[in-house]
């Protein structure tokens with residue numbers, strides 16, 4: 001062994017020991033029982049298991065499990081069982097040790113958690129679309145066993161996101177996309193607010209590096225101004241709170257770059273137009289536990305004597321916590337400078353819950369047990385019910401679950417005054433299914449606040465809802481269109497599917513009889529011919545339509561079957577025979593994909609020539625040079641370019657991560673692309689003239705389409721023109737903004753997109 005190698009080894013040793021010592025120190029600071037011995041044992045075991053292995057970044061592998069354990073301990077507030085499981089989380093996956101080995105050494109609990117983590121490893125999603133949804137299902141099922149599995153999985157993902165820089169760009173999109181699609185909502189649902197925000201910000205940073213930097217620097221530039229607003233606004237509040245004698249601290253909450261960007265996108269506004277970048281948080285220690293809620297409201301009353309509160313913006317999550325456990329009182333006050341500022345009032349306990357989620361609940365429980373999960377276990381129960389209903393398509397299932405992850409909540413009342421938490425935008429039908437499947441499947445209408453409404457009626461917070469039923473009512477296929485909750489959708493689909501089954505059976509009997517009469521076998525070939533003749537896609541559809549009586553087999557069908565198969569038919573037969581199995585089809589496609597000569601390690605250059613010949617610019621988001629984009633290899637081996645924030649691309653990122661490639665614009669000024677611009681302003685004489693003058697004369701761009709609508713002195717306009725790239729669009733927008741009386745100029749995706 002050379003000296004140099006020895007030093008490298010020694011340096012590694014020191015790095016590892018320091019990292020572990022730091023983990024132990026932080027653990028000892030926590031309120032958990034001090035089980036240093038088993039943690040040290042888990043560390044030593046994992047260390048020798050991963051010995052000699054390095055991460056892509058070059059650092060010793062064991063630093064990753066240590067970092068994950070540290071997140072579980074410090075940032076989620078978990079105890080020794082979770083810390084050990086985090087230290088061991090990659091051992092079964094990456095080394096020869098088995099779950100049994102872990103069980104023998106560390107007992108059944110840790111082994112069970114490590115097993116859960118191993119089952120869902122490799123990203124929530126494997127390489128194939130259906131397998132991805134399957135894995136997600138697995139993940140949710142393990143959540144039911146032990147919520148710590150998912151908490152550690154989130155810690156694992158957080159560390160991977162923090163170290164994403166050393167991955168291939170094409171991998172980065174997959175991981176960042178998955179994180180935004182699944183992990184951030186999951187973290188949010190579990191109340192891990194700070195982690196959710198960091199996951200979103202990291203995804204954003206990798207998908208839109210330029211925009212991220214730009215927002216960061218704008219935040220920096222406006223920092224001093226916010227500080228002075230904060231100091232001035234909070235001074236009288238402090239004075240008042242001092243008088244009340246409640247111990248407190250006041251902090252400034254700055255909106256994260258991702259939420260700022262999200263708002264800019266959603267509302268088509270500029271950074272400067274976002275008014276709520278700064279919010280004020282009052283965190284107090286109640287004098288005793290019983291006074292906690294009273295103190296919240298007392299503080300609210302006290303500060304609304306200083307500043308006028310906004311009448312519509314009091315949010316009381318103190319009396320009715322959010323489903324993820326969040327508790328606080330939000331109020332928006334008018335500052336002396338005429339600016340609305342949101343103030344969030346919470347106790348120290350509520351603050352811990354807001355940042356650490358359910359793990360913090362356990363901290364405040366005497367035994368440190370996990371009994372009091374209230375809303376969380378209710379949610380897990382809903383998920384379990386959805387899992388119990390077989391879903392026709394795994395990807396549908398993923399979307400169904402996502403509905404539940406994203407939902408924010410409203411409160412509605414039963415006729416007896418019982419309060420129910422429902423997702424925002426839910427309908428009377430959703431409400432019926434949330435109470436009971438029978439109620440849902442037999443409902444004919446509803447009374448909301450004693451007024452008769454259809455089932456599709458959207459509920460508002462505070463509504464009192466009575467469901468009207470009829471025994472003869474049956475689930476209607478159209479209901480799927482106005483069910484919005486995962487539970488209602490899943491139930492409706494399951495019931496419809498069950499009913500279809502009965503009719504399909506009837507159809508099958510008809511088919512069997514038909515073949516018997518003809519004296520022909522009911523072979524795949526013959527069934528394929530019938531399907532083709534009757535223009536239905538699958539065997540299931542054929543039997544369903546037969547059962548329903550929508551199709552009646554006759555002489556022409558018999559004649560069709562008596563013909564000899566031709567070679568072209570033969571080819572179709574093959575594809576039909578396999579067509580029923582979606583997964584199989586997918587696999588076949590993937591194998592052919594691998595033969596394609598695309599080096600995913602390279603960043604593909606989007607030259608003018610390539611764009612015209614080999615690439616497709618996605619129709620959904622219409623990217624132009626300068627937009628942050630990625631490439632997706634479609635079923636026909638073509639490369640489709642999407643904007644990275646395109647909703648379709650988000651789906652692709654999670655579902656077909658291995659088909660993504662990194663691409664880079666290199667068009668120069670050779671090609672032109674259509675873009676749409678939206679304008680709004682005061683309708684003064686001559687505005688239109690100035691508008692066209694700026695565009696066609698000053699900027700020398702051709703207008704392709706233009707509409708102007710004017711209403712009560714306000715005009716709105718949409719313009720389609722051809723540009724080379726995003727720089728052109730920005731120049732045009734900036735010049736248009738300079739025209740007097742034009743108040744708003746923004747790029748929109750499609751010509752008829754609503755801009756607000």
Ligand code: MN
Pocket residue numbers: 064089090156
């Ligand atoms: Mn890991």
